[in-house]
Amino acid sequence: MDRHKLIQEMAVDNGSKIVLLLLDGLGGLPLEPGGPTELEAAGTPHMDALTARAAIGLSEVVSPGFSPGSGPGHLALFGYDPLEKMIGRGVLEALGIGFELQPNDVAIRCNFCTLDEYGNISDRRAGRIPTEEGTKRVELLRQIKLPEVEVFVDPVKEYRFTLVLRGEDLSDQIADTDPQRTGVPPLPIEAEDPAAEKTAALLRRWWSEANDILAGHPPANSCTLRGIAKDPGLPFFPEIYKLRSAAVAVYPMYKGVARLIGMDVIDHQAETPAEQFEVVKQHWDAYDFFFVHIKKTDSYGEDGNFQAKVGVIEAVDQALPALLDLQPDVLIITGDHSTPAKVKRHSWHPVPVLLAADTARFGPPTTFGETSCSQGTLGQIRHVDIMPLALAHAMRLDKYGA
Amino acid sequence: MDRHKLIQEMAVDNGSKIVLLLLDGLGGLPLEPGGPTELEAAGTPHMDALTARAAIGLSEVVSPGFSPGSGPGHLALFGYDPLEKMIGRGVLEALGIGFELQPNDVAIRCNFCTLDEYGNISDRRAGRIPTEEGTKRVELLRQIKLPEVEVFVDPVKEYRFTLVLRGEDLSDQIADTDPQRTGVPPLPIEAEDPAAEKTAALLRRWWSEANDILAGHPPANSCTLRGIAKDPGLPFFPEIYKLRSAAVAVYPMYKGVARLIGMDVIDHQAETPAEQFEVVKQHWDAYDFFFVHIKKTDSYGEDGNFQAKVGVIEAVDQALPALLDLQPDVLIITGDHSTPAKVKRHSWHPVPVLLAADTARFGPPTTFGETSCSQGTLGQIRHVDIMPLALAHAMRLDKYGA
Numbered sequence: 001m002d003r004h005k006l007i008q009e010m011a012v013d014n015g016s017k018i019v020l021l022l023l024d025g026l027g028g029l030p031l032e033p034g035g036p037t038e039l040e041a042a043g044t045p046h047m048d049a050l051t052a053r054a055a056i057g058l059s060e061v062v063s064p065g066f067s068p069g070s071g072p073g074h075l076a077l078f079g080y081d082p083l084e085k086m087i088g089r090g091v092l093e094a095l096g097i098g099f100e101l102q103p104n105d106v107a108i109r110c111n112f113c114t115l116d117e118y119g120n121i122s123d124r125r126a127g128r129i130p131t132e133e134g135t136k137r138v139e140l141l142r143q144i145k146l147p148e149v150e151v152f153v154d155p156v157k158e159y160r161f162t163l164v165l166r167g168e169d170l171s172d173q174i175a176d177t178d179p180q181r182t183g184v185p186p187l188p189i190e191a192e193d194p195a196a197e198k199t200a201a202l203l204r205r206w207w208s209e210a211n212d213i214l215a216g217h218p219p220a221n222s223c224t225l226r227g228i229a230k231d232p233g234l235p236f237f238p239e240i241y242k243l244r245s246a247a248v249a250v251y252p253m254y255k256g257v258a259r260l261i262g263m264d265v266i267d268h269q270a271e272t273p274a275e276q277f278e279v280v281k282q283h284w285d286a287y288d289f290f291f292v293h294i295k296k297t298d299s300y301g302e303d304g305n306f307q308a309k310v311g312v313i314e315a316v317d318q319a320l321p322a323l324l325d326l327q328p329d330v331l332i333i334t335g336d337h338s339t340p341a342k343v344k345r346h347s348w349h350p351v352p353v354l355l356a357a358d359t360a361r362f363g364p365p366t367t368f369g370e371t372s373c374s375q376g377t378l379g380q381i382r383h384v385d386i387m388p389l390a391l392a393h394a395m396r397l398d399k400y401g402a
Numbered sequence: 403m404d405r406h407k408l409i410q411e412m413a414v415d416n417g418s419k420i421v422l423l424l425l426d427g428l429g430g431l432p433l434e435p436g437g438p439t440e441l442e443a444a445g446t447p448h449m450d451a452l453t454a455r456a457a458i459g460l461s462e463v464v465s466p467g468f469s470p471g472s473g474p475g476h477l478a479l480f481g482y483d484p485l486e487k488m489i490g491r492g493v494l495e496a497l498g499i500g501f502e503l504q505p506n507d508v509a510i511r512c513n514f515c516t517l518d519e520y521g522n523i524s525d526r527r528a529g530r531i532p533t534e535e536g537t538k539r540v541e542l543l544r545q546i547k548l549p550e551v552e553v554f555v556d557p558v559k560e561y562r563f564t565l566v567l568r569g570e571d572l573s574d575q576i577a578d579t580d581p582q583r584t585g586v587p588p589l590p591i592e593a594e595d596p597a598a599e600k601t602a603a604l605l606r607r608w609w610s611e612a613n614d615i616l617a618g619h620p621p622a623n624s625c626t627l628r629g630i631a632k633d634p635g636l637p638f639f640p641e642i643y644k645l646r647s648a649a650v651a652v653y654p655m656y657k658g659v660a661r662l663i664g665m666d667v668i669d670h671q672a673e674t675p676a677e678q679f680e681v682v683k684q685h686w687d688a689y690d691f692f693f694v695h696i697k698k699t700d701s702y703g704e705d706g707n708f709q710a711k712v713g714v715i716e717a718v719d720q721a722l723p724a725l726l727d728l729q730p731d732v733l734i735i736t737g738d739h740s741t742p743a744k745v746k747r748h749s750w751h752p753v754p755v756l757l758a759a760d761t762a763r764f765g766p767p768t769t770f771g772e773t774s775c776s777q778g779t780l781g782q783i784r785h786v787d788i789m790p791l792a793l794a795h796a797m798r799l800d801k802y803g804a
Contacts, residue, residue: 010468052435053435358744359744359751361431361439363773364436365436375776375777376776377772377776379460379752379782380782385466385467387467388465388468388750389466389750390467392466392467392749392750397467397469398469399469399747400464400474401484402471402472402473402489402629
């Protein structure tokens with residue numbers, strides 16, 4: 001039973017509007033026993049007031065104990081099972097720098113590294129050279145040409161860069177060359193199936209020339225190739241759900257992920273939540289579904305900056321009335337995973353969800369936080385179920401069976 | 403892993419008794435934020451008192467956001483995964499009028515329609531002719547005979563009727579002929595696999611003769627064939643669970659579904675819940691499992707009549723002592739789906755469940771309602787797990803594995 005086909009068959013377009021407000025890494029932890037989480041510490045009068053006409057709960061993103069990367073977190077939220085579908089790391093890295101990936105491109109996440117006199121890796125990150133140094137070397141690498149394919153090399157940050165091949169019959173079935181330890185040479189570039197042999201040969205040629213060029217530029221005198229990947233060719237979100245869909249994101253990676261599943265990505269200059277909501281307002285009539293991505297909750301969580309994460313949540317709450325004024329039929333506020341400041345990384349903790357709709361099973365009014373969500377009438381759900389629930393509450397899903 | 407085989411292997415017959423009291427469409431919604439649902443608004447002192455020796459919770463019928471039809475809702479409750487097994491629409495329609503379907507019958511849900519002078523459908527429901535008019539035409543259609551098969555034509559309501567073919571080697575792999583729009587002719591009757599060619603030929607012949615007969619009886623001068631289906635051949639409930647099982651239902655469809663899975667259907671004149679419980683009492687010794695189906699909670703929900711739905715729930719509660727006096731080892735009170743008066747249709751909201759048994763993990767005494775169930779010790783369960791739980795609490799399931 002193809003779940004997306006099933007949903008597509010039940011989906012109807014009734015013109016109702018859904019907003020998915022995503023605070024990246026929203027879920028948190030108390031710093032001390034008895035203390036509040038970031039969301040609980042934040043003053044969020046508008047979200048709290050919404051609980052009187054919303055169902056709240058906690059949502060499992062992938063599977064208990066699994067800390068999702070940005071790819072799986074977003075895929076799950078958009079209704080693609082992240083245990084079945086994966087966006088390769090090379091693709092995510094290219095999307096992250098705003099590279100406009102085409103469906104048959106092969107994208108590779110590369111690290112500059114240092115080789116010693118015996119050709120063994122002595123530093124897998126080339127002494128973490130600054131971005132400026134990385135960029136200089138990327139420019140040198142751009143002179144490498146390959147037969148019949150276009151080659152794109154772009155800096156990411158410090159020792160990281162992307163390599164993209166564009167052409168016919170390219171495959172991503174090629175193993176990483178980073179041996180994940182020092183004192184050994186990079187692994188050979190090897191096709192994992194015969195159809196990838198052509199691509200592997202091209203990459204071997206590129207890598208050989210790259211080494212010649214980089215030889216004179218230590219400590220970044222070589223590089224490794226990782227996460228070799230193509231667009232996974234996911235079924236398109238607007239078609240599955242019958243929603244004209246738009247993303248209002250600030251960071252390239254999230255725009256890229258939205259583009260990958262066929263959403264329109266609205267071009268804008270907004271930076272703050274309030275500005276992002278203004279963009280939604282400007283495009284309100286043109287779309288049925290808005291994905292609004294707030295990045296900095298996650299960034300501050302990763303920095304371990306509890307107070308700054310609280311501040312971003314408060315800024316979102318302060319701006320919220322502008323979004324509520326548009327009267328979406330369904331408003332969902334959640335995250336793609338937890339990023340508790342206490343652990344300074346993506347974590348596995350279920351994420352708070354607020355689903356406001358006339359058809360929500362309202363609980364008693366409360367605050368929006370992890371503890372109240374653990375008692376909420378939405379119960380414990382899974383991220384892949386959020387889109388079907390959103391459609392249902394927007395009265396966009398017909399009955400299943402007679 | 404065949405789940406039914408597994409349960410059958412663990413099941414033991416110890417003579418204990420289980421009652422499944424189903425209030426169709428039980429789950430509801432508050433009309434206004436802060437208000438009660440239908441179940442919460444109803445005065446249910448007996449159910450509330452039961453919570454002191456019962457576990458309560460909320461149950462997902464099919465999948466979050468999916469609004470189950472009657473078929474999937476009942477299948478799930480009886481332990482058949484509704485994403486794997488489906489009762490076809492033609493079968494449900496035939497069961498709904500009390501037609502005694504045999505295992506190899508092909509059942510079809512037909513609509514009278516109006517064809518214009520070019521043979522295009524101008525009205526898919528023939529002006530919604532009254533039941534009396536539909537019945538007259540059904541009687542005319544009964545004169546059509548087909549070689550080697552028996553043909554049954556029966557009125558349903560207004561423009562709807564059923565056609566059943568009974569004979570050897572009949573197949574239901576035939577597409578609907580309703581084009582779902584007007585201005586085009588009905589779709590041709592086409593076999594979806596070669597084994598269905600014989601049945602398709604019979605249906606083409608029947609349809610051609612039907613058109614000749616109906617030509618003189620506008621606006622219902624033709625008909626479309628939909629939901630062509632056979633008994634799905636489900637494994638029998640009494641055998642899977644080792645329960646002598648009986649249905650006490652008032653409406654034909656639910657009797658039909660019970661018969662489809664091998665339950666005995668008790669013949670009775672009961673109409674009210676109190677009368678239905680009396681029927682259970684009369685047959686108490688003859689069965690281990692009683693499925694008691696209360697219809698009107700759903701009907702009033704679909705009408706949007708909150709108060710009348712409340713009234714049915716109260717009538718059930720008032721009659722409940724008669725059922726409790728029988729001292730079933732396990733009593734389950736739940737629904738096959740939610741039908742909130744607020745949305746006037748089957749909905750996707752999880753359904754309250756009360757499971758009373760000596761082995762229930764009792765929570766603090768409370769009331770029986772959606773909000774209390776969202777906090778109950780039974781937690782969030784799935785409908786397909788209700789029967790295994792019932793067997794377990796009846797001490798009818800052996801250990802799984804050593």
